[in-house]
Amino acid sequence: MTNRFSALPIEVHVCVGRARPSLGELLELAPNAVLTLEQKIDDPVEIMIGERVIAHGILEEVDDGTRRSLSVRLTSVKSFENEA
Numbered sequence: 001m002t003n004r005f006s007a008l009p010i011e012v013h014v015c016v017g018r019a020r021p022s023l024g025e026l027l028e029l030a031p032n033a034v035l036t037l038e039q040k041i042d043d044p045v046e047i048m049i050g051e052r053v054i055a056h057g058i059l060e061e062v063d064d065g066t067r068r069s070l071s072v073r074l075t076s077v078k079s080f081e082n083e084a
Helices: 023-027
Strands: 013-015 045-049 052-063 068-077
Antiparallel strands (some): 013 045
16 A cells, blocks of 8 residues: 655755864864864764654765765664554
């Protein structure tokens, strides 16, 4: 059975990491400044809808011959079976 909402587009966010600069450091940000994240380069990323984490994954680069893109390979997906 197909859900009538299954074709409805949903905006998904990928949270790569977080940083905790001081207010002074934020006020000094300028072009070419580097904001270091708490995560390591190969740590899993969070896939979110709104504030809710729905999956985790790892970042990958995709090259289709004409351009390079960033993608996420899902490593775990939350089950929504028993949610109302």
